[in-house]
Each structure stands twice: as structure tokens, then as C-alpha cells.
């Protein structure tokens with residue numbers, strides 16, 4: 001893996017990392033999966049960013065936009081159910097929205113190697129029926145944490161994953177948190193470059209709201225306008241560009257590599273990490289004993305209360321009960337790589353909530 005040349009703002013971040021690798025492991029074939037995969041996506045962008053005309057071109061944008069447009073049927077269904085929830089703010093509704101958001105992570109174009117992945121037409125029914133597939137469910141702890149938020153001043157940080165339907169479910173959850181007045185602001189952390197095919201960039205975020213605002217369906221138009229107004233009114237905030245999210249670093253190294261980012265996260269009430277890649281970075285892509293606690297696997301990374309909503313696509317996990325992985329293996333010996341199963345895990349910063357040790 002070669003160091004980068006040119007003027008890129010993350011050149012030093014990447015080159016310092018590459019220079020720290022020992023010669024034996026500094027190659028695509030020998031590096032660990034996380035590093036090699038991140039390097040490939042960064043190197044791909046390098047070819048474009050140094051091109052006179054193509055420097056702002058997002059080579060995955062067509063796939064991502066298609067992923068959004070083919071999900072309109074599911075989105076309309078979500079809005080229909082949501083209308084009835086609005087008049088009835090409750091922990092049960094919040095729990096259901098967390099699950100809707102979790103399953104949104106199935107719609108990822110990197111696991112399908114770019115092939116279309118469409119959500120079912122009735123996502124709430126799916127979310128209600130898939131509880132057996134959530135093999136660690138700490139949604140109650142997340143809700144308890146949200147109920148402790150200082151409603152007037154609390155910020156939630158979303159560390160987003162995929163554009164398309166998953167980003168839509170992020171908006172839905174964020175909207176509910178704002179409307180129910182549990183928090184005052186949701187900040188979205190997006191990718192600074194095309195990443196893992198479908199990861200959401202700043203442009204994807206803006207494109208999605210603009211697409212909704214101009215749609216022929218009145219409800220899509222209404223919410224497109226509403227969420228654009230949230231952006232202008234600072235209820236939805238786009239975090240500044242940050243290259244840490246497209247670096248290969250595991251999150252426990254954040255205080256050393258990007259102390260400013262760590263400090264900013266620590267001021268929020270809760271950080272929601274979406275998806276599989278964020279999970280791998282949270283627990284350092286190590287093959288932990290699957291019964292090890294989430295908190296231990298974070299290796300001290302705990303800027304504030306944090307949670308992870310992830311469909312399982314990579315063969316690492318923690319927080320399971322004794323014997324649980326054996327029975328999953330019997331059910332489906334590919335349970336760790338298909339995205340069929342999911343986890344909702346939580347780690348509390350302070351003692352005021354239960355912690356996630358199981």
C-alpha cells in the first residue's frame with residue numbers, strides 16, 4: 001500500500017498511517033481486511049481527485065440515487081404508519097423506529113457488490129416480525145438514555161452509513177426524536193468522498209432531500225421541504241467534513257488521531273453508529289470472544305453514551321450469551337455474513353443508566 005501524493009487534505013492522515021505499518025503487512029494481500037478495504041476505496045478516489053475534470057465526480061452516485069428512487073414505495077408506507085404515531089409519542093414507537101432504522105442497514109450496495117437492494121414494501125411489518133433476528137437487543141437501554149436527555153440542549157450525533165433507503169430511515173428516526181422533543185438537534189456525519197459504494201456523502205444527503213421535495217407524491221414533497229427547513233433551522237445539522245470517517249483508524253484511536261472530533265462527540269448526549277463498517281471500527285475488527293461485552297470491545301472508546309445499529313455482514317461480534325453463537329450456527333452457518341441478523345448494542349458513559357455488560 002503506497003503513500004499518497006498531491007494536495008489532498010487527508011494526505012498526512014493516511015500517509016502517517018501507512019508509514020506506521022510494518023513492511024511485512026503493508027500490502028493489500030497481507031494487511032488486515034479493514035485496512036486493505038479502506039485503502040482500496042481511498043486509492044480509487046485518488047485517481048479521480050487528481051483528475052482535472054473528474055475531481056468532483058462521484059462514480060457511485062447513479063447506484064445510490066437508484067437505491068433511493070426504487071425505495072419510494074417503502075417510504076410511502078413508512079409515512080402512512082408514521083402519521084398515526086405522531087399523535088402518540090411513546091417508548092414503544094421509538095423502539096419500533098430504532099428497529100426500522102436497524103433493518104434499513106440491509107440496503108447496502110457493498111455487500112451486494114453494487115447490485116440493487118430494495119427494501120420490502122411494508123417495512124414496519126418487517127420490523128415487527130424480525131425480532132427473532134435481533135440477536136442482541138439493547139433498544140430499551142437506548143430509550144432509557146434518550147429519556148434522560150436534557151431536552152432543550154441535547155444533541156444526537158448520527159454516524160451515518162448508506163445513502164438510499166437507509167439514510168431515509170435515519171431521517172425518520174431523527175424527525176421523531178426532534179418532534180417528540182426528546183432532543184433539540186440531530187447532527188449527521190457523512191463521508192467526504194465516495195466510500196464503500198453506497199455510503200452517504202454530503203451530496204447524497206442534499207440530493208435525497210431535493211429529490212423528495214420535487215417528487216410527485218405530496219407526502220414526499222412535504223417531508224422533503226420539512227427536512228430542508230430543519231437543516232436551515234439547525235434542527236438537522238451537517239457536521240463539518242471530517243476525514244477521520246474515511247481513514248482506516250479504529251475508533252479507540254480517535255482521541256489520539258483526531259482529539260477535536262472526540263471532544264465534539266463527547267459533548268453530545270448519544271452517538272448512533274450505523275452499520276457494519278462502523279461496527280468493525282468500533283470493536284477494531286478483532287475476532288473477539290463473542291461473549292465479550294460491547295463495552296470491553298470498545299477498548300476505552302467512550303466519548304459519551306453510544307450505540308450501534310448493525311445488520312451483521314462481517315464475521316466479528318461481541319455481547320452474545322453463552323451458547324448463542326452455536327445455536328445460530330446450527331440455524332444458518334453463514335449467519336455472520338448475510339445481513340439476515342442484526343444487533344442493537346449500547347454502552348453508557350455514566351452510571352446513571354444500565355451499562356451494556358451482559
Ligand SMILES: O=P(O)(O)OC[C@@]1(O)O[C@H](CO)[C@@H](O)[C@@H]1O
Nearest residue numbers: 108110111275276277278313314
Ligand atoms: O457498513 P455497511 O454498509 O453496513 O457494510 C459494509 C460492508 O458490508 O461492506 C463490506 C463488504 O465490502 C463489508 O466489509 C462491510 O462490512
